[in-house]
Amino acid sequence: MDVHTRTLDSSNSASIYRLDLVYILGLQQFSVTTAQHIMNKPTLAFFGATGGCTIACLIPALRDGYNCVALARTPKKLTDMLTARGVPQATITTHLTIIEGSTTDLNAVIRTLFPANLPPASMILSGVGGVPDLSNPLSPKFIGKTICQDTVRNILSALREMNTSNVKPVLVAISTTGITKERDIPLAMVPFYKWVLKVPHADKEVMERLIFEEMAKPAQQRVLGDFAMIRPSFLTTGQSQPSKVRALKGKGEGQNTAVGVACPFVGYTICRDDVGEFMYGLVREMEGDMSGKEGYLGSVISISH
Numbered sequence: 001m002d003v004h005t006r007t008l009d010s011s012n013s014a015s016i017y018r019l020d021l022v023y024i025l026g027l028q029q030f031s032v033t034t035a036q037h038i039m040n041k042p043t044l045a046f047f048g049a050t051g052g053c054t055i056a057c058l059i060p061a062l063r064d065g066y067n068c069v070a071l072a073r074t075p076k077k078l079t080d081m082l083t084a085r086g087v088p089q090a091t092i093t094t095h096l097t098i099i100e101g102s103t104t105d106l107n108a109v110i111r112t113l114f115p116a117n118l119p120p121a122s123m124i125l126s127g128v129g130g131v132p133d134l135s136n137p138l139s140p141k142f143i144g145k146t147i148c149q150d151t152v153r154n155i156l157s158a159l160r161e162m163n164t165s166n167v168k169p170v171l172v173a174i175s176t177t178g179i180t181k182e183r184d185i186p187l188a189m190v191p192f193y194k195w196v197l198k199v200p201h202a203d204k205e206v207m208e209r210l211i212f213e214e215m216a217k218p219a220q221q222r223v224l225g226d227f228a229m230i231r232p233s234f235l236t237t238g239q240s241q242p243s244k245v246r247a248l249k250g251k252g253e254g255q256n257t258a259v260g261v262a263c264p265f266v267g268y269t270i271c272r273d274d275v276g277e278f279m280y281g282l283v284r285e286m287e288g289d290m291s292g293k294e295g296y297l298g299s300v301i302s303i304s305h
Helices: 032-040 052-063 073-084 091-096 105-113 147-161 186-194 198-215 274-284
Strands: 043-047 067-072 096-100 121-128 130-133 142-143 170-174 226-232 234-236 246-250 269-271 299-304
Touching: 032 067, 043 105, 052 067, 052 091, 052 121, 052 274, 067 073, 067 269, 073 091, 073 096, 091 096, 096 105, 096 269, 105 121, 105 147, 105 299, 121 274, 142 269, 147 170, 170 198, 170 274, 186 198, 186 269, 186 274, 198 226, 226 274, 234 274, 269 299, 274 299
Parallel strands: 043 067, 043 121, 067 096, 121 170, 170 226, 226 299, 234 269
Antiparallel strands: 130 142, 246 299
């Protein structure tokens, strides 16, 4: 028997695509053990899930049985993308809840972080970004030019508003290279970054500042338990090359090099799939599954091929 999701009007506070556990408990192939496994897994909240980096993190999270909640303007677009990338419909139905809406809508963000039938999010993964409008190459523009800062503001506001639950999740955000005092991009790419990408990079700078300011507060006052800021070099849709991924971490604002490294970490490009896989490594780190690898939570991380 097929397992189906339900679609509710986005104006309803319970607007979701999700598995109805009461319904599928009646299916022969769905065991009590499976239900317990679902409820014991932490909840992961995804913003910008249709983007290349974030969906590359969402896919392994779904396959490994995490309870995933994604905010999407068009839920069908996300499910179609997952199906096209080989995620079984049963996996989507069982482990994914989609909240229909925008990151600029505080109520939608609250529903994503505090889903009706799951525990609050333990980790928030944000890969939102403006969409380029290059209809006039001499004057490049971006749709959603403040989307990164607006999303983080709403995430922090939602956590403050719902602080009665004392939830302090980990926030993982995708930023960018080219916005720090140290030069972390090749000289040849500086004009492109400073001209074409000036607007979205200004947005990323504000987003970073909001997170740093929150993390600078005393532990009892802040709404985040931890953070990780990922600064990838120029993103491509090329083939994944995990063996070529380089990552260096710093500890605070403006640092994008590892402790003891004298020169900036300069990289050209990295594919979105490898950034997403790195993000998923942070999910595993939150769970304590390090597999002998270095930890990155609490850091600013530069990542490149």
